[in-house]
Amino acid sequence: MDRDVKKAIEGNEREKGMEAMSACYQGFDPAAYLQYNYTPPRADFDRPDSIVPWKLECLHRAFTEGDVGGKVLVDVGSGPTIYQVLSGCEVFDTLFLTDFLEVNRQELRRWLWGEGGGSLDWTPYLQHVCKLEGRCPSAWSEKAARLRSVVSDVLPIDVHRSDPLHPGSKLPGAGADCLVSSFCLESVSPNLDFFNRALGHIGGLLRPGGHLLLIGALGESYYMAGPGVRIPVLSLDEAQVCASLKGSGYTLVRLEVYSLPQDMKVGVDDVTGVFFVKARKP
Numbered sequence: 001m002d003r004d005v006k007k008a009i010e011g012n013e014r015e016k017g018m019e020a021m022s023a024c025y026q027g028f029d030p031a032a033y034l035q036y037n038y039t040p041p042r043a044d045f046d047r048p049d050s051i052v053p054w055k056l057e058c059l060h061r062a063f064t065e066g067d068v069g070g071k072v073l074v075d076v077g078s079g080p081t082i083y084q085v086l087s088g089c090e091v092f093d094t095l096f097l098t099d100f101l102e103v104n105r106q107e108l109r110r111w112l113w114g115e116g117g118g119s120l121d122w123t124p125y126l127q128h129v130c131k132l133e134g135r136c137p138s139a140w141s142e143k144a145a146r147l148r149s150v151v152s153d154v155l156p157i158d159v160h161r162s163d164p165l166h167p168g169s170k171l172p173g174a175g176a177d178c179l180v181s182s183f184c185l186e187s188v189s190p191n192l193d194f195f196n197r198a199l200g201h202i203g204g205l206l207r208p209g210g211h212l213l214l215i216g217a218l219g220e221s222y223y224m225a226g227p228g229v230r231i232p233v234l235s236l237d238e239a240q241v242c243a244s245l246k247g248s249g250y251t252l253v254r255l256e257v258y259s260l261p262q263d264m265k266v267g268v269d270d271v272t273g274v275f276f277v278k279a280r281k282p
């Protein structure tokens with residue numbers, strides 16, 4: 001087949017895949033998503049084996065062990081959540097939160113700068129991270145103020161575009177010093193080729209020597225993002241995650257894996273594990 005024709009077909013196939021995934025996300029319900037995943041048992045701060053405390057511990061350690069630093073932190077595919085930057089906001093003074101959907105960007109703005117506060121009370125999260133930092137949990141309002149003071153903007157993003165951030169919103173300087181992204185790439189990629197390309201696209205936002213903190217689902221094929229809103233997920237295992245990072249040129253610093261206890265399987269997805277990766281872009 002003629003090379004140009006093949007390329008056109010491939011390009012057309014990619015566009016169709018992106019359109020199909022975008023269509024899935026039109027029903028995304030931030031409040032439901034938060035209820036499904038960010039309330040007990042998955043977010044039970046009295047249970048050492050709960051998923052969210054595990055994620056917060058991984059992030060706290062990664063941001064505070066001394067090798068991560070700079071000015072700009074970008075969270076890729078923030079969704080309606082802020083937990084993923086509660087440690088990073090103490091290290092960086094310019095943060096960008098990003099998401100594909102306006103409903104999620106609105107949810108973030110409501111918590112950050114709005115009156116109503118948002119769909120979830122993040123106070124227990126702020127208190128828990130204060131404890132991890134050796135601070136009194138009552139310092140949670142100072143942490144909230146810090147986060148609000150360093151978030152520079154809430155930006156649209158599409159990881160399937162070679163330049164994921166819209167042209168107008170260029171990052172300052174040579175790009176981000178650190179990227180964090182949780183449950184995004186595998187949840188928006190129809191197949192492994194999309195996943196690997198998206199990993200490459202977000203890598204373009206990161207300066208050489210910068211760090212990537214990636215949280216994701218293992219063994220997951222779908223998740224519910226609202227009543228009747230079923231979103232397909234690329235099912236990954238640890239070996240594939242490591243292979244994709246290597247293929248994207250990263251140096252793996254650490255991979256940690258959480259296996260879900262039975263009572264963390266609450267019927268909103270079929271996830272079997274969660275990975276946490278700290279990697280460095282050479």
Ligand SMILES: C[S@@+](CC[C@H](N)C(=O)[O-])C[C@H]1O[C@@H](n2cnc3c(N)ncnc32)[C@H](O)[C@@H]1O
Nearest residue numbers: 077078079100101157158159182183184187188
């Ligand atoms: C499973 S949610 C993860 C939310 C949050 N980071 C967390 O840890 O719970 C996946 C997110 O990816 C966003 N998303 C969907 N398509 C995207 C795309 N093409 N590029 C970037 N983000 C996308 C969705 O809007 C959603 O907020």
Ligand SMILES: O=[N+]([O-])c1ccc2c(c1)CN[C@@H](CO)C2
Nearest residue numbers: 037042051183187217223269271
């Ligand atoms: O347990 N959790 O903390 C948690 C949080 C978010 C998500 C999951 C689990 C599993 N599904 C993903 C979507 O692919 C979203």
